[in-house]
Amino acid sequence: MDGKKKNLTTSWGAPVGDNQNSMTAGARGPVLIQDVHLLEKLAHFNRERVPERVVHAKGAGAHGYFEVTNDLTQYTKADFLSEVGKTTPMFIRFSTVAGELGSADTVRDPRGFAVKFYTEEGNYDLVGNNTPVFFIRDAIKFPDFIHTQKRHPKTHLKNPNAVWDFWSLSPESLHQVTILMSDRGIPATFRHMHGFGSHTFKWVNEDGDAVWVKYHFKTEQGVKNLTEEVATKIAGENPDYHTEDLFNAIGNGDHPEWTLYVQIMPIEHAETYRFDPFDVTKVWSQKDYPLIELGKMVLNKNPENYFAEVEQATFSPGSFVPGIEASPDKMLQGRLFAYSDAHRYRVGANHNALPINRPRNEANTYQRDGQMRFDGNSGDSVYYEPNSQSGPTESHQNKQTGFPVSGVAENIPYDHNDHYTQPGDLYRLMSDDERERLVNNVVGAMKPVESDEIKLRQIKHFYKADPDYGERVAKGLSLPVPQNV
Template sequence: MKRMTNDFGNIIADNQNSLSAGAKGPLLLQDYLLLEKLAHQNRERIPERTVHAKGSAAYGEMKITADLSAYTKAKVFQKGEVTPLFLRFSTVAGELGAADAERDVRGFAVKFYTKEGNWDLVGNNTPTFFIRDAYKFPDFIHTQKRNPRSNLRSNNAAWDFWTLCPESLHQVTILMSDRGIPATYRHMHGFGSHTYSFINDKNERFWVKFHFKTLQGIKNLSNKEAQELIAKDRESHQRDLYNAIEKGDFPKWKVQLQILAEKDTDKLGFNPFDLTKIWPHSVVPLMDVGELILNKNPQNYFNEVEQAAFSPSNIVPGIGFSPDKMLQARIFSYPDAQRYRIGTNYHLLPVNRPRNETNTYNVAGAMNSDSYKNKEAYYEPNSYDDSPKEDRSYLEPDLFLEGSAQRHAPLDEDFYTQPRALFNLMNENQKEQLFENIANSMEDVNEKIIDRALKHFEKISPDYANGVKKALKK
């Protein structure tokens, strides 16, 4: 057996689990293998994004209608607050020239220009994801991209990875369902997907998930409808969004939250920071808190959409992170990708620039167009009253951690309960579409990989496995 190594020949003992402080995380900066993988992935292609390459976007605003002051001090979530925003939709796996109406997860990234700085919520049109540890992310994305030898997309690679990482079954079931190809960007939901923190003015922490429910209604395409549409228009989603806004048919989403007290995480019965799982609404109900609207198209696609740079590291007081391992890694990976893709000073581009006052000691770097504001001090700490200083009143409450530093495996191997619940919610027509979509996606897939997939489907539900078998004519 060949031993796996990194680029410098160092043997890799575990390529499945990142280093974390305890099984629930958070991650440790000393995990140089994770950082190497993520940093290398960010530099694999130029100049387009390695994922979410093709996108459409618009400006708008979010208005909060509920009193959330008990949960967060963030100004963006105070009742009556109206916050300007920029929302970029995207396909995930395809390149810049990919067709809009392909079966794929859709990105749903929102940049809120709040009074306290930019807050970026980088999500998808699904509440879950394929993996729960970012250590696997570069490998997963490789399976969605082209084979470096043939330069072709590979169903075999995708299903090989999915069946060897059964935590992906929940997201795969969503992707292969009737919702796997949204008809337009306007007719799909958006989710923050990760678990985040809310912090109130008493310095109490709550865990929160963000939901955006389309008020246009859900509309999806079958494989046949998508193929016919792509033959006529590869930019169908871009065209629909742009034209709708141009004629004043502004798309809207209901803003909803799930909020869980820090002491109540055990109510879920599983790791609340596991990105492959949803929080059941019966345990953590959805709260209606406001509305999001898109009402203005960009004037220059390249300047505003292609150069838009999002990162979950951009947060504001009252909103924080969680020990979600995927979120923790994205805090590094996203801004690192932007620095590589569009430069060190990408934050100075108009679409990325915050609309509140900024005071920083970061200077110079390529394409720095900012005016220099500091006087005597160009460093911190310093002795000058007119120079920016830290403000420790904004420190977050302690997050208590436990456990040894190790490459911890996930806390559970329940890969089937939530996919089963989703499958049981489907009507017969939706199930038939699921079976056909999976069968179509298994073209040219190795028989042993198909058999492995069927064993997983059997554990979700015998009806699931039998339906796929029938569609495969096995």
């Protein structure tokens, strides 16, 4: 600041003569419609909130950088991963999934973990969670699932009957439900949790050779979680606890870090692996595909303005760069469309032109017009393609790699339906104390369910994963242990 006081102006730059009193016809009015400054203030105020996200509404963000620490160019030609020591600016948004914009940070819910890399070849968005799996594996079930996490249309209250009815009828959810109800269900802070790409993606190298890949961000702060009792207490005292913690840590110079690892699967292994590698309700065993270090992520700068940078930030798992492509994961395939479409509705058709979303390299498209076009709209440059006016053209070397497809076009389910081995393995990996807390959390969440039929149906899933798991939940709910499972 140069110390010189600035004049208050309208949005079109005209100086404002009075910002304290409306223009009226005499001392008692009425107010005159010619007070255009008043009308502008009120009209803009009515429009100061864009629609909140349907999911991941409550969140916090930060700027930082990603640095490559290991050469994996044998697997991918992605330029931002091309050499050890190369750094790429990035922005991250952490969030809860189901709650509204004003909900508490410390609820039992998965956390969004969305990273935008501003690479020299365009933006790459890795839009994941703090869990390696998800509740469902086909996007056609996503609207129904999210409806169960929202409020009852009559009572406008959360509805545990819908939650457990859906989960008990969707056994593929058991793995994620077990994680959610475990100690990991409520992270102590955003800084003290891992992050995952969750889906399987494809990496392609300079020679066109491909592999399947999964991403794992491991926190360098250590994993810390909250008990149900502590989380509830904090929610009542400071519902913005996680948001505040992240902002203060970065502001105080305590910059959080994550190390990014990948699992690499040879392309042909997808046909024979014991679990479908494109099923997002399953993980790949790290014994089969060990973690390989790729780089580190450091968060070192807070946003200057929450709305401009965090609320207007848009992420899409379809924002790829050369060397990184999609897999046949059905849930991922649906998200490739749904996320960008949500942004076009919520923020506008030109959301990628906003500073927080704009790529650092020049974007050359034939997209024109639309609401809130504020960047010159490409002037008088050619606006169609093909053209003979030297407009931008495609670069054939960056075409996505092909892959064989076959079969009849129909509604085909996944052909791997072992929903119990991995949740059971996870349960047996837990200590006795962890199992006790898991069961207590499950019992506490299921007690409000009015239907014993729903409870018993869900108990059978727990029992199939591990008999001890099912028996302890049944006992906690004072229900019989399932027979003939």
